[in-house]
């Protein structure tokens with residue numbers, strides 16, 4: 001009996017930046033079996049071995065944000081209960097980064113609930129945090145709203161690996177979700193980070209009430225960036241009490257699988273991050289997302305203000321699925 005070993009196929013992966021809306025919508029609406037096959041064909045060539053990056057997330061400055069993002073617990077326009085948080089100091093943050101590294105993470109992402117980065121002491125602390133995380137040998141990612149060219153170059157100089165700023169949804173659906181910042185401003189923020197030599201982490205959320213065409217349209221903006229964003233987080237809405245979207249029905253897990261698969265096909269060499277909403281997905285759907293091309297998760301018991309699967313259960317899941325991680329776990 002001849003055993004067929006799984007391995008790369010002879011077809012080479014093509015990287016394109018000219019995807020049309022109808023091509024992308026066609027992918028999203030394809031038979032799930034065909035979509036998964038196509039995504040796997042790409043993923044096995046781009047990421048042989050199914051390595052998964054573990055990224056830990058920490059909210060450094062929580063709540064009180066002036067923006068009105070209708071999904072977000074941290075907006076002053078919403079009434080979610082997040083009163084127990086206080087801003088974290090440099091040493092506290094670096095201690096948490098060290099713990100995350102020892103737990104197996106190799107990327108540390110820090111969040112500030114700001115409309116835009118402010119100069120002065122908080123920014124100096126941010127730079128120190130970035131330097132400290134890099135000194136630990138981890139990738140450092142910051143998400144803190146809009147930024148200036150000068151701030152972007154200082155962050156680049158401090159060694160920042162990636163700047164996270166999500167598109168969230170399609171240009172067409174955007175105004176129904178956020179009114180205090182424009183889509184164009186989001187694109188300009190990404191451009192500033194890119195010009196300073198920082199890699200981009202940008203993606204979006206499903207489950208906001210958008211149509212399949214909206215999902216395709218958001219993916220089109222991402223996939224037609226040249227170069228592609230190095231990291232593309234796909235979030236499922238976590239419907240937080242006190243936000244206008246608190247009563248949204250939870251996302252069908254297979255819709256996440258479709259988004260991940262489409263993102264993988266469109267951006268073969270980007271990291272596709274299975275982000276918020278994993279608790280609602282269940283193990284089987286997460287495994288399908290890994291098959292479809294997800295190659296990173298947020299790892300740690302909390303996201304920014306909401307919970308995430310426990311480290312222990314994530315380790316078990318990765319082991320059960322036979323996925324490789326970049327670092328060994330330190331018990």
Ligand code: SAM
Pocket residue numbers: 065071072073111112113114115143144145164165166168203204205235236237238239240276304
């Ligand atoms: N204030 C910064 C900004 O908006 O860029 C950084 C923090 S913000 C919380 C980062 C991203 O997390 C948002 O753009 C959004 O895509 C995602 N996010 C926030 N709340 C979420 C929720 N309840 N469910 C799913 N994703 C969420």
Ligand code: DTB
Pocket residue numbers: 057073109111143164166203204233234235238275276303304305306307
């Ligand atoms: C991203 O796309 N998702 C992460 C990270 N980038 C910053 C944030 C998810 C937040 C989920 C809701 C919360 O915990 O407040």
Ligand code: SF4
Pocket residue numbers: 065066067068069072073074075112113114115145
């Ligand atoms: Fe503020 Fe970011 Fe939340 Fe929007 S998503 S309200 S910008 S913290």
